[in-house]
Amino acid sequence: MKDNHFFKNLVIWGTIGWIAIFGAIPTLMLTGVSFLKSHTSNLIKPSFNLSSYIRLADPTIGTMVIKSLFMAASAMLLCLLIGYPFAYIIARAEKRHSRRMLLLVMIPFWTNTLIRTYALVAVLKADGVLNKTLMFLGLIDTPLKIMYTQTAVFIGLIYTLLPFMILPLYAAIEKLDFRLLEASRDLGANRWKSFRKVTIPLTMPGIISGCMLVFLPALGMFYIPDILGGARTMLLGNYIRDQFLTSQDIPMGAAASVALTLIMGLMLLTYYRSLKNSGRTIRP
Amino acid sequence: MMQFLKSVYAWLIYLFLYLPLAVMAFYSFNASKYSLTWKGFTLKWYGKLLTNTNLFDAALRSLTIAILSATIACIIGTLTAFMLHQYRFRGRKAILGSLFVMMMSPDIVIGISLLVLFLAAGFTLGFWTLLMGHVTLCVPFVAATVYSRFEGFDISVIEAAKDLGANEYQVFSRIILPMAIPGFVAGWLLSFTLSLDDVIISFFTTGPTYEVLPLRIYSMVRLGIKPDVNALSVVMIVITVVAVFLSRRLLKEKR
Numbered sequence: 021m022k023d024n025h026f027f028k029n030l031v032i033w034g035t036i037g038w039i040a041i042f043g044a045i046p047t048l049m050l051t052g053v054s055f056l057k058s059h060t061s062n063l064i065k066p067s068f069n070l071s072s073y074i075r076l077a078d079p080t081i082g083t084m085v086i087k088s089l090f091m092a093a094s095a096m097l098l099c100l101l102i103g104y105p106f107a108y109i110i111a112r113a114e115k116r117h118s119r120r121m122l123l124l125v126m127i128p129f130w131t132n133t134l135i136r137t138y139a140l141v142a143v144l145k146a147d148g149v150l151n152k153t154l155m156f157l158g159l160i161d162t163p164l165k166i167m168y169t170q171t172a173v174f175i176g177l178i179y180t181l182l183p184f185m186i187l188p189l190y191a192a193i194e195k196l197d198f199r200l201l202e203a204s205r206d207l208g209a210n211r212w213k214s215f216r217k218v219t220i221p222l223t224m225p226g227i228i229s230g231c232m233l234v235f236l237p238a239l240g241m242f243y244i245p246d247i248l249g250g251a252r253t254m255l256l257g258n259y260i261r262d263q264f265l266t267s268q269d270i271p272m273g274a275a276a277s278v279a280l281t282l283i284m285g286l287m288l289l290t291y292y293r294s295l296k297n298s299g300r301t302i303r304p
Numbered sequence: 305m306m307q308f309l310k311s312v313y314a315w316l317i318y319l320f321l322y323l324p325l326a327v328m329a330f331y332s333f334n335a336s337k338y339s340l341t342w343k344g345f346t347l348k349w350y351g352k353l354l355t356n357t358n359l360f361d362a363a364l365r366s367l368t369i370a371i372l373s374a375t376i377a378c379i380i381g382t383l384t385a386f387m388l389h390q391y392r393f394r395g396r397k398a399i400l401g402s403l404f405v406m407m408m409s410p411d412i413v414i415g416i417s418l419l420v421l422f423l424a425a426g427f428t429l430g431f432w433t434l435l436m437g438h439v440t441l442c443v444p445f446v447a448a449t450v451y452s453r454f455e456g457f458d459i460s461v462i463e464a465a466k467d468l469g470a471n472e473y474q475v476f477s478r479i480i481l482p483m484a485i486p487g488f489v490a491g492w493l494l495s496f497t498l499s500l501d502d503v504i505i506s507f508f509t510t511g512p513t514y515e516v517l518p519l520r521i522y523s524m525v526r527l528g529i530k531p532d533v534n535a536l537s538v539v540m541i542v543i544t545v546v547a548v549f550l551s552r553r554l555l556k557e558k559r
Contacts, residue, residue, distance in 0.1 A: 027473040042418070044402065050416065123548075130545075130547070132500070134503045139537065149327050182321065236409075243504075246526060257504075261507075264416055270420075274420070277416055277417070280410055
């Protein structure tokens with residue numbers, strides 16, 4: 021009996037210890053640091069204050085934060101608009117077919133996003149595939165300047181993150197009981213109405229987890245603006261990185277990432293709510 | 305008509321997803337260094353890759369980290385999943401919740417909070433900190449993969465074993481572990497690709513003494529297009545595809 025408990029306790033406390041050391045403690049430390057003051061020569065001054073958070077609202081930084089949020093949100097929306105019909109098509113396809121279609125989405129999903137971002141350069145650059153094609157079709161005379169603009173960063177975000185939207189959407193749509201749709205049609209709802217009243221609410225968990233998987237990385241992927249964007253295109257991720265590595269204002273960087281964590285917390289909360297709600301609506 | 309529109313739409317999305325990769329692969333076999341025009345088939349960029357010891361070393365380091373972190377993460381993750389599935393105790397929900405939060409956390413937040421931890425603990429950034437960073441990244445994913453496998457188990461087998469006098473460790477090693485092996489392997493491959501593909505956490509948790517492949521590529525790419533980077537990227541994509549296929553196969557067998 022004794023060694024029974026020994027193994028059980030070992031596993032439980034080992035796991036709890038692991039999560040504490042690499043999950044909870046770093047988060048708490050980061051939060052703690054964000055309330056300190058930065059000091060010259062990379063040292064942190066141990067005095068409690070809110071100056072880093074106040075500076076987040078500062079016009080220069082605030083504009084960057086809002087621009088970055090806006091960029092991530094539009095990438096997320098566009099991914100949702102492009103991804104939903106696509107996920108729906110895969111989910112409704114013949115089983116054998118849909119498995120193959122899904123696998124084709126998995127491959128870019130697992131490919132290094134840095135490499136995929138870099139692959140985009142050859143498409144977007146002045147003498148790249150996109151411009152060559154458009155010129156060949158006679159749609160434009162001079163190459164469009166896409167590389168090193170905000171548009172390139174936007175395209176890059178959508179390109180790298182689209183699979184992250186499609187996969188959870190597919191999982192949610194696949195689970196959907198299509199008899200419910202037939203029932204709603206039988207009861208007199210038109211296509212649009214049954215989509216709005218049945219399909220969307222029931223696939224809400226997928227929509228929200230897809231949105232999270234696109235929105236959160238979109239704020240933090242600093243290498244996308246680095247490779248595709250111009251010098252002035254920045255996401256929150258670039259800012260956080262620069263605070264840690266270039267400006268060496270660690271409290272400021274910590275405050276910005278605490279803000280990012282809070283955004284995540286808010287989204288997780290929405291996710292749980294939607295999970296509960298959809299659980300309730302499934303029951304007749 | 306509707307069916308036709310659907311296929312057109314699906315093909316367009318696949319075109320969008322694969323065109324850049326195809327263009328990159330095209331460049332990697334193109335004799336011309338800069339232009340899009342085809343100057344003949346060549347393997348010289350792949351050859352150049354083999355002689356580029358810098359890249360080769362970085363690739364070797366990446367593989368080392370990926371193999372080690374996948375293995376360690378699998379051990380921790382499997383034990384975590386086992387615990388969550390098998391035991392009921394106070395704080396179980398909190399652990400489930402924190403694993404989920406760790407899974408969803410933006411990489412950059414994980415990266416810098418680990419950086420703060422390592423700096424505070426006085427560690428020199430390099431191999432060990434990078435390894436810990438990658439293990440942290442992978443454990444929640446392994447735990448989730450193996451946990452979902454555990455849920456399909458027949459609990460009565462475990463109860464029967466206990467009735468017959470097996471202790472907790474024996475239950476784990478004789479019953480749970482053999483049944484969990486497909487999940488374990490799938491989790492390993494998942495961690496392996498996660499680790500190999502990670503840029504952001506590596507960026508913050510490694511030091512100049514231990515530069516891994518994605519970071520090496522990153523610094524090369526910022527200077528513009530390089531044909532040998534194209535070749536290297538194609539090689540990495542192939543490795544990823546093989547890993548995905550393997551893990552899919554292993555996941556399917558159990559289903």
